[in-house]
Amino acid sequence: MKKRSEVEHSSSDKLTIERLMGLGGQSARKSHYPELVAKLEELEEERNRYKSIFEHAQHGIFQARLDSGLVAANPALARICGYTDPQQLCRRVESFASGLLFDPHEYPLLLGKLKLYGKLFGYETRLLRQDGSAVDVSLNVLLKDDGQGSLMEAFVADITERKKAQDKLKKLNEELEQRVEDRTRELVSLNQQLVSEINERSSIEQALKEARDAAEQANKSKDKYLAAASHDLLQPLNAARLLVSTLQERELAEENNHLVERIHMALEGAEELLSDLLDISRLDQNAVQPDLTSIPLDYLFRMLQVEFQPVAEQRSVSLRVLSSGLNIYSDTRLLMRVLRNFLSNAFRYTPAGRVVLGARRRGDHLELQVWDTGPGIAEDKLEDIFREFQQIDHHYQTGRKGVGLGLAIVERIAGMLDHPIRVSSTPGKGTMFSVSVPISSEPVQPILQPQQMPQQDLSGRTVLVIDNEQDILVSMQALLEQWHCEVCMAIDPAEAIENYLSKGVKPQLILADYHLNNDATGVEAIDQVRRYAGYDIPAAIITADRSPEGRKLFRERQLPVLNKPVKPGKLRALISHLLQPPQQVAE
Template sequence: MKKPSDPIAGSYDVGDLLGLGSQSARKSYYPALQDRIEELESERNRYKWLFENALHGIFQGDLKGGFLSVNPAMARIVGYDSPEHLSQRVIRLREQFFWQVSEFDQLRHELLAIGKLNVREVVLRRADGRPVNVAITVLRRPDLGVEVVEAFVADITERHQARLKLEQLNADLERRVEERTEALQNANVGLRYHIEEREKTERELTIAVNAAEEANRSKDKYLAAASHDLLQPLNAARLLVSTLQDSPLPVRESRLIEQVHRALEGAEDLLADLLDISKLDQHAMQPDLTNIDAYELVYGLAEEFDPVARAARLGFRQRLTNGVVRTDPRMLTRILRNLLSNAFRYTPSGHVLLAMRRRQDQLRIEVWDTGVGIAQEKLSDIFTEFHQLLPPESGGRKGVGLGLAIVERMARMLDCSITVDSIPGKGSRFVLTLPLEPAVNAQPGPVIAPVVASGSLEGSRVLVIDNEPAILVSMEALLERWGCRVAVAASAEAAVAVCRALSFEPQAILADFHLDHGRTGCEAIDTVRHALAAHIPAAIITADRSDLCRQTLQLKNLPVLNKPVKPNRLRALLSSLVSPSELPL
């Protein structure tokens, strides 16, 4: 008997007509379709795996409601246990998922207008009610609903915190700049009350203080101005004070003059350190390497510090040896001068030793003292800027903590090492190590050695050219105190006129480098020599410490002294100019 479900003989349903009457028929007649179905299923499973295991959050939701689907990463980002927990708890994206409703409204408005948003930073609400910063990319899916969207979310909490930390660091840096500027202003104010010519110096220091305030916006601009605006009046004041020191004065006035002298010395050291550290920071100071006889350079420094040792009533011993090194003599001199200055400054009693030792292919220059010493835990900090690690009872004139920072940077530029050993209460030893030049290359060049006062200047005829009236007054007073006959002028033409009017035949010329109207001291010297038809020995005195100025004067073969001028160096230089035995051939 035929079953009701059996097909009527001679009739076929749609599946039979299409060859889909049974699964076996489908497999038989449509193998390609079955393969495609399996590929789609495999692809679906792969996307499902990526959705569930993605590192970034992914969700599909309705802007008018809640989530349609969420992956586990999205739940982790906002602090929920599972995607299901998130979908159940958050039923309104606007109020429950976004930290600020206004931010959601803005995002929704832009999505409806342009259809997608790329990498927008927003703040979402975590399960515990705290905010979380994310970057979100959103696409509209109008095929699934008017306000259905798909979103990809990355947690940027670390990036946000790093940005906040950077902003804090910038604020701290600004505060440090303001504090340093305030300290510099205070130093300038204190200095102002100790200068002899009060009215003029106060006006110039007011300009300097205003420049220091401008340093809040540009420290380097201020320091460049300070090299001229401050060193010029300091130079005049220092020379006038030196003149007064050589004059017979009552005890009380002599004590006041000595205090002014010390204040000026402190200001000079401060400005020199600030200018050098600024040039080092800007990489504006480059070493000019040449072979030098280290013995000559160190011996010159020893002679320079002999008077310092006598004034401080300290013993000063030297143990020197020969050795040719390739270095910048100017920078090496500055390094050793800073080390020696510190040794004498912080040694209340005892002695200082300056020693040179050869160790195979190296030369060690050592500075020993019996001073207050440095605690072991602070040795690693002494070469840091603006660190004053010595105790207040150490005595002596204080700096601002830049001397050893300059030493360390210059030593690094010269490719030599600097080390220190110290015992509190017993003293310190600083060691500078330089490579010795092989004998075949050891041909020393000229050494820029320190100069010390020597010789009598009685009756010497000196012409001074400077465009600063205060400098002319102070130079004339000091040189006349030394017994010189002095003529002063503000320009080359005025100098020639003075010499002719007074029948003055100078034995030496001292000229400022920067004169009025863009003229230089080199041009003034040439003009005077030509007008008087004589090759008069000459030197340049300048506040310009740039490498360009130094190289220009080297080409002219003119000795140079930097302002503020130390009287003992000026006297030694002048003695060498007016003494025929020391003139170059």
């Protein structure tokens, strides 16, 4: 007979379990029954959800006993293996080793790894399809014990496409390797050919080296060559130009005057072409270096007015110059080259009307403008005019036809000076060319303004000409004697002193070439003659040298310069200016 305490304890445990299971008293069972039903429904929904996932999964899923066939499989696995439904698959596969694996001999290896690790992930193998073919798959396998024995659960992914891609890639790699091998053989063959060629050329290596050294030397001396070419080629043109100018001033028969004028135009064309070719070559070779300084604009414009006023009168075109009191910062010679080209084109293409040279302020720059009332330029031609050997033909073009290099040189000079140029035109009304120049605030020493004056009588004036070219001496003598000057000719200062100064001749003016024999210069010749004469004889340099060093030297020595070929009008104006009596300064 149990003790009372044991009875009470047993009764207490029974009540607790019944309460937990909801199977207590009548009232307890009634109160927990809805919860039990809800739990059962929830479990059923969960089972159905897993069943749906199992049946609609993209990858194959199966369970299999190690010693028998498939326990369960989903439709995805049936599709992978070529069966219509999972039941057909499970019926046909009696053993995983022999019915599902394509290679039964692989089963011991798979089973050994599975028993060792308990699971396999990403295990690639091939499964047997219903038609006897193989399908490449990747398995994720778990091995567990469900109380009835070892159970294998697996997820199966069809990797056929991936295998095809891998095979294709492998094939491409093999083809690439073959191509690399073929190319390597070709390169080896080419290298052998190159070695053969190198061996064949070894005999001329020394000649190539000498040619290269000669080319480098020629490149280093290009500036000297250009300077020498400029001097040597312009010298005969200068002599011919002076002789033709002498003939032009003589009274000749009408038919002879016509011939002389044609010769003059031909020489002028050859001179311009040669000068332009040399200039554009020097600009392209960076052989021209700008000499920037402050320039009074009035001086610049006055120089251009003196030069072009006779041209305007000859062609019955009005020339108007509108200057200002400002100073600009530029290279005098190069800027004059730009403006001179603008003015020359304006007069060349303006048969009647006017040409205006002026300046407009644009902030801290001045835009120097040349306007004409010529025929104008079509808009589609505005860019072409700056190309080499490009020019616009007009039937009303006056004067000698150009060679089409002027504006190409202008564009290069403007780029070198960083002076933007601009052109605008209205066909039938005229054209405007301009160059923008920075304004200078630096003080400028007063410059004697060139005066436009009637031609001065040079009769009896003694002019000493020093030049090492005999043709130049003869030409200068003919022209100066045409102006009734007393001409003394010498090839160097020693000859001038011996033949003239030592015999009491007192030159009133010296015109000296810059490059003389034995590397002597005209500046040195002027100094020697002045020292022997004992007084400061007015002098000027006539040269084909356009180097920055030469211009700097002439400016420092305050020697006026005329570049060869010399224009007779400029020469006479310079002589007249130098032979003027000194100006008296009012006190």
